[in-house]
Amino acid sequence: MINKRIKIMKLSRLLLISAVAISLTSCDDLFEPALENNQDISEMYKNPEFARGILDNAYLALPYSTSPSTDVATDDAVTNDNSDNYKKMATGSWAANMNPVSQWDGRYHAIQYCNLMLENCDKVEWAYSSEVLNKMYADNYKGNAYALRGLHMFYLLRAHAGMVDGQLMGVPVHLASETSASDFNLPRNTFKECIDQIMSDFDEALKYLPEQYGDVEEENVPAKYAQQGATNAEYNRAFGTNHRGKIDGRIISAFKAQVAIMAASPAYASAGAFTYEEAAKLAADCLKNFGGLNACDPDGWKWFDNKSLIDGLGATADNPKEIIWRGNIDENNSLETENYPSTLYGKGRVNPTQNLVDAFPMANGYPITDEKSEYNANDPYADRDPRLKAYILVNGDKIGSTDGVVNSAADSKTTDGLNKENGKSTKTGYYLRKLLRSDINLNPNSTTKQKHLNARIRSTEILLDYAEAANEAQGPKANVGGANYSAYDVIKDIRERAGIGEFGEDPYLEECAQSKEKMRELIRNERRLELCFENHRFWDLRRWKVNLANLNEAAKGINITTDEATGAFVYKTFDAEERKYDDYMFYGPIPYSEILKYSNLKQNEGWK
Numbered sequence: 001m002i003n004k005r006i007k008i009m010k011l012s013r014l015l016l017i018s019a020v021a022i023s024l025t026s027c028d029d030l031f032e033p034a035l036e037n038n039q040d041i042s043e044m045y046k047n048p049e050f051a052r053g054i055l056d057n058a059y060l061a062l063p064y065s066t067s068p069s070t071d072v073a074t075d076d077a078v079t080n081d082n083s084d085n086y087k088k089m090a091t092g093s094w095a096a097n098m099n100p101v102s103q104w105d106g107r108y109h110a111i112q113y114c115n116l117m118l119e120n121c122d123k124v125e126w127a128y129s130s131e132v133l134n135k136m137y138a139d140n141y142k143g144n145a146y147a148l149r150g151l152h153m154f155y156l157l158r159a160h161a162g163m164v165d166g167q168l169m170g171v172p173v174h175l176a177s178e179t180s181a182s183d184f185n186l187p188r189n190t191f192k193e194c195i196d197q198i199m200s201d202f203d204e205a206l207k208y209l210p211e212q213y214g215d216v217e218e219e220n221v222p223a224k225y226a227q228q229g230a231t232n233a234e235y236n237r238a239f240g241t242n243h244r245g246k247i248d249g250r251i252i253s254a255f256k257a258q259v260a261i262m263a264a265s266p267a268y269a270s271a272g273a274f275t276y277e278e279a280a281k282l283a284a285d286c287l288k289n290f291g292g293l294n295a296c297d298p299d300g301w302k303w304f305d306n307k308s309l310i311d312g313l314g315a316t317a318d319n320p321k322e323i324i325w326r327g328n329i330d331e332n333n334s335l336e337t338e339n340y341p342s343t344l345y346g347k348g349r350v351n352p353t354q355n356l357v358d359a360f361p362m363a364n365g366y367p368i369t370d371e372k373s374e375y376n377a378n379d380p381y382a383d384r385d386p387r388l389k390a391y392i393l394v395n396g397d398k399i400g401s402t403d404g405v406v407n408s409a410a411d412s413k414t415t416d417g418l419n420k421e422n423g424k425s426t427k428t429g430y431y432l433r434k435l436l437r438s439d440i441n442l443n444p445n446s447t448t449k450q451k452h453l454n455a456r457i458r459s460t461e462i463l464l465d466y467a468e469a470a471n472e473a474q475g476p477k478a479n480v481g482g483a484n485y486s487a488y489d490v491i492k493d494i495r496e497r498a499g500i501g502e503f504g505e506d507p508y509l510e511e512c513a514q515s516k517e518k519m520r521e522l523i524r525n526e527r528r529l530e531l532c533f534e535n536h537r538f539w540d541l542r543r544w545k546v547n548l549a550n551l552n553e554a555a556k557g558i559n560i561t562t563d564e565a566t567g568a569f570v571y572k573t574f575d576a577e578e579r580k581y582d583d584y585m586f587y588g589p590i591p592y593s594e595i596l597k598y599s600n601l602k603q604n605e606g607w608k
Helices: 002-022 027-031 048-060 085-093 104-123 131-160 191-206 232-239 249-264 276-288 300-305 307-311 334-339 354-359 386-391 459-474 487-497 507-512 516-530 537-543 592-597
Strands: 077-079 162-164 167-169 323-326 330-332 350-352 450-452 455-458 555-562 569-577
Touching: 048 104, 048 131, 077 085, 077 555, 085 569, 104 131, 131 191, 131 232, 131 249, 167 191, 191 249, 249 276, 249 323, 249 455, 249 459, 276 459, 300 386, 300 455, 300 459, 300 487, 307 450, 323 459, 354 516, 354 555, 386 516, 455 459, 459 487, 459 516, 487 507, 487 516, 507 516, 516 537
Parallel strands: none
Antiparallel strands: 077 350, 162 167, 323 455, 330 450, 555 569
């Protein structure tokens, strides 16, 4: 308990220091007593910048990653970085004291910030000039704090929920800020109690936040504020366009859909928190805000390299149709530095697998294992789903602003070849293309940077949530949850926009539409393809509770050589990396250090 109290005290000090740092305006301030570490939370009451800093910390702590870190722990990718913790986890080292997907400390720290804001928000003098403006600012920050607390709890729950004595348990729910006097030896709440609290926080946030931030004319000031005398100028200061990027009502509707599809899934369904019917309704409710089935953006499948659109985005610009929520637009080349092949001055870190390549169908829509597909093993990349080459760099393709062809064959004479001894070559015969800008030059003599669109929630994700839930609830062609479209309609649109099918038809989709089971398989595969390298598959495999043999399917590669007699390429698959997961690893562990400290905190079954 002493260790935990020390951690909370350190956290409080760091929180206050961080918040104060945001409000610094001159060098002279560095010598004022106010910056000593003996401040208390009352500093925020007269200093709105200090108060904003507390909520900013909860935003900064969000666990969104711009790199495909967890994908290298699945059958979709490996990494050539032997020190990578996700690689170690996937190959047998995952433990309660070695857990790269742990969210314990990060989420609880963020929840502490949210609770401090909720407890003190109404005491802050946000605006001296107007009582109603002060009220609107307080509502904005309060709504954001509720939403962020629910979101951080969702990620905490996803990483640490599990079975204890035959019951699905969640994590301890913290609804008040902690001090050194708090009782830290708390038992875990049930999974359902955690889900209920998350949804309660989202509902509470909706009482304070607008559906969408934006400037309004005088006649459009919401009645609850207009009745208090708010002008449109005041409303626009508190809820206007300048706040875009923060959580609003439309984004919360997406959070709800994400939570519901997880809770309805096989790994969590025993808790009774959500049914698939309810999950379909929440996804449909979210999609109503974005045009329903029209949320399927024709260019959405290549959102990461839509250059002209990305380059034109400003901090408060409307999101592209494909994007429900995004992070900041960053101008850099870090993803390319990590993942371009070495001949283009990259490290080639994330290597897609043959498993994933094989999951892309032929352009006519049939899986390559189907006799109707016309797949040619001697020309494996011909007439394939266009998403294959948009997401994965195959032998002979180009990327970057130069004209260099990437040779990833086993007998390649370049450092891009399979398993070269430079620590930067591919382990599978493939390199990453998705997420990367194709117009960046990493040559040290002429390096360029470009803007990147950091997607947090895509409309395609919510469309796939709906398709999955609707199919499980009522089958492929039923309209579920108030929607006027079905799982079949969603998958049809997603495949059509990528150019799947022939003569305007998709015969394989029609086959799948006759069976919930076949449609389930197709939906899951479409989700795998559309969301690959976006840190979904690790969690999807677990919430679906797939067969353990599937979880442990070896990550495969392709060995390409040239036949000396004919000059033709010869393709042979091989096991690039093992996967070693035990049957209890559908759920992550509670950190070992926490179990040692607190007697009321029980570990998930199987973990030590």
